[in-house]
Amino acid sequence: MSEPILALDNVSKIFGSAGNPVYAARSVSFALRPGRTLALVGESGSGKTTAARLIMREYQPDDGRLLFRGATLGKADRKSLAAYRASVQMVFQDPFASLNPAHTIRYHLERPLRLHQGRLSGSERMAMIEELLARVKLDPALVMAKYPHELSGGQRQRISIARALAVNPQVIVADEPTSMLDVSVRLGILNLLNDMKAQLGLALLYITHDIATARYVAEEIMVMYAGQIVEWGDMESVLGNPQHPYTRLLLSAVPDPDRRFDQTPFEDELNHIDVIRRQSALPQPETLQVGENHFIRPMPR
Numbered sequence: 520m521s522e523p524i525l526a527l528d529n530v531s532k533i534f535g536s537a538g539n540p541v542y543a544a545r546s547v548s549f550a551l552r553p554g555r556t557l558a559l560v561g562e563s564g565s566g567k568t569t570a571a572r573l574i575m576r577e578y579q580p581d582d583g584r585l586l587f588r589g590a591t592l593g594k595a596d597r598k599s600l601a602a603y604r605a606s607v608q609m610v611f612q613d614p615f616a617s618l619n620p621a622h623t624i625r626y627h628l629e630r631p632l633r634l635h636q637g638r639l640s641g642s643e644r645m646a647m648i649e650e651l652l653a654r655v656k657l658d659p660a661l662v663m664a665k666y667p668h669e670l671s672g673g674q675r676q677r678i679s680i681a682r683a684l685a686v687n688p689q690v691i692v693a694d695e696p697t698s699m700l701d702v703s704v705r706l707g708i709l710n711l712l713n714d715m716k717a718q719l720g721l722a723l724l725y726i727t728h729d730i731a732t733a734r735y736v737a738e739e740i741m742v743m744y745a746g747q748i749v750e751w752g753d754m755e756s757v758l759g760n761p762q763h764p765y766t767r768l769l770l771s772a773v774p775d776p777d778r779r780f781d782q783t784p785f786e787d788e789l790n791h792i793d794v795i796r797r798q799s800a801l802p803q804p805e806t807l808q809v810g811e812n813h814f815i816r817p818m819p820r
């Protein structure tokens with residue numbers, strides 16, 4: 520397997536007060552590798568977005584390390600921080616909110632090119648914009664002069680992906696990138712992510728609560744519960760032989776036409792999440808190996 524490009528090593532993030540800590544991430548470790556996708560799955564509130572924010576350096580870890588190309592990313596080194604910022608890009612859940620309604624598509628793609636590849640001439644920049652749009656399967660002649668509201672949700676998400684690609688990233692963090700899109704266009708976006716991975720050798724972190732889409736894009740999966748990664752490993756091994764009760768619960772949550780929309784199968788477990796997250800003295804559960812690349816950490820109840 521290729522060397523990791525980015526890794527979290529025992530990272531914790533604590534909110535709340537000293538007397539009442541809330542562990543949004545508790546000793547989280549994982550590695551992202553070129554040309555591979557790692558899916559991070561868990562219910563709402565399990566800590567997935569906190570993990571993304573730690574990677575994007577919107578949050579500083581309270582404990583543990585962030586490693587980039589094998590080296591700890593410190594606070595002070597401005598040069599490596601700038602390289603990191605260009606190398607690690609994010610695609611958000613809501614493409615409409617992440618695009619500026621006052622600017623054209625051309626502007627959205629031109630800006631990162633100006634910032635990160637300042638030496639390009641105007642015509643070189645235009646050629647790159649056309650290439651980026653073609654890469655995300657949009658016709659430059661049709662979309663370049665448009666504003667975000669003139670595009671469909673799926674087209675807007677393609678623009679977000681093109682914008683992320685504009686700075687030649689090595690890692691893309693996609694946080695629920697299809698959950699706000701019509702079912703009919705989701706597959707197109709997932710295929711695009713798969714193409715990016717294969718053609719550009721990108722490392723992807725795919726964050727979702729939806730195991731079906733995770734399975735479609737990722738080779739490996741981590742299941743997060745109450746701020747902890749409780750089960751992880753090769754996708755087929757984890758889904759085919761789930762060991763942790765929470766993984767089993769996620770897998771059992773297939774749509775049931777008889778269930779009313781206000782009934783959640785997770786109600787008890789979601790209450791339990793809060794209890795666990797507030798237990799600061801919780802011992803770190805030991806890791807058990809289930810398969811060749813398949814591990815669990817049983818959670819104390």
Ligand SMILES: Nc1ncnc2c1ncn2[C@@H]1O[C@H](COP(=O)(O)OP(=O)(O)OP(=O)(O)O)[C@@H](O)[C@H]1O
Pocket residue numbers: 534535541542543561562563564565566567568569570
């Ligand atoms: N800025 C914050 N201040 C205080 N607590 C926070 C903050 N951010 C997250 N938390 C706590 O950490 C928990 C994990 O939140 P997080 O947003 O990472 O979960 P999530 O799995 O991404 O959920 P969702 O899918 O709903 O976004 C939350 O339930 C909340 O209690």
